[in-house]
Amino acid sequence: MKILLLNPNTTPAVTALLHAAGEKVISPGTELVPATAARGVPYIATRAEAQIGGAIALEMLAEAHAGFDAAVIAAFGDPGLLGARELFDIPIVGMAEAAMLTACMLGRRFAIVTFARALAPWYQECVSMHGLDARCAGVRSLDGAFQSISDVQAEKEDLLVRLANSAVEQDEADVVILSGAPLAGLAGKVGDRIPVPVVDPVAAAVRQAETLATLKPRKPVAGTFRRPDPKPTIGLPDALAAIIEHRPRPGAKPGKKGGS
Structure with missing residues (x-):
């Protein structure tokens, strides 16, 4: 099995964090390919x-999806x-959706904890997009600046643990999601300091991608997610244009699956 781990931001160090966290949970024989x-x-x-990143994610998928069994869009929103x-x-798996659905199987309500205030409104809207408002105890975020996006989890670790514990005590969260791609892998490091299950979004997404690839769901030919x-x-x-126009790309190698 071959899974594409697609980071729609431009920081290779964050991709490395995502890839390392995904590699810890991937099944033997599965290849996790970062981009x-x-x-x-x-x-x-x-x-x-997020709008810009979404368009870039579609371009990256169009260019790279051939030959993969599933893909993960590795940005929390x-x-x-x-x-x-x-x-x-x-199958295309979203990191936020996978984390939230995993959390719903571990408790009644989950809290999202993240490292920057700017993220909170977008994350709350992501909860609503996936129809999970009733299961969300709240979105909590840190105030203040940070020195480096690739090192923010180490810099803010104690503050994030404190914030997670506040979500448990004050918001009555049954599960905590440590959210944002730069926090990949942090759940495994601090889980014993938080008294409820802690979900790592990329780990949840990679495992869900494996599950969907194994189930081999058909592409819908009716309904709202049929191919336009x-x-x-x-x-x-050109790669994205070929997908939208339903034409083969000159010189493109045929994959096992794909939209082209």
Whole structure:
């Protein structure tokens, strides 16, 4: 099995954190292949950046999806996720959705804990997008700046643990999700300091991608996630244009599955 781990921001060190956390839970024989966006922002933190990251995620998937059994969009707010499910035949897993659905199987209500205030409104809207408002005890975020996006989990570890414990005590959260791609792997390090289950989003997403690839769901030919009808494009990257226009790319190697 081969899974694409797609980071739609431009920080290779964050991709390395995501890949390391995913490698710890992947099944023997599964290959987890990381990819980092070549353009965009160092980390996605706002609605506008999420729109940009979503478009970049679609471009990256169009270019790289052939030959993969599933893909993970490894940004917590799931930029581009629903559009990707329209366009591509392989299962596409969002890190936020996978984390929240995992949390729902561990407790009644989950709390999302993250490292920057700017992320909170987008994350709350992501909860609503997935229809999980009633299961969410709240989104808590740290105030203040941080020195480096790739080192933020080490810099803010104690504060994040304290914030998670506040969510348990004050918001009555049954599960905590440590959210944001730069926090990948932190759940395993601090889980014994928080008195409820702690979910690592990339670990949940990678395991869910494996499950869906094993189940081999068919691409819907009806309903809202069927592949859209072909449409002409102007100025898009050729790989994405080929997907939208329903045409083969010259010189492209055929994959096991895909939208092209």
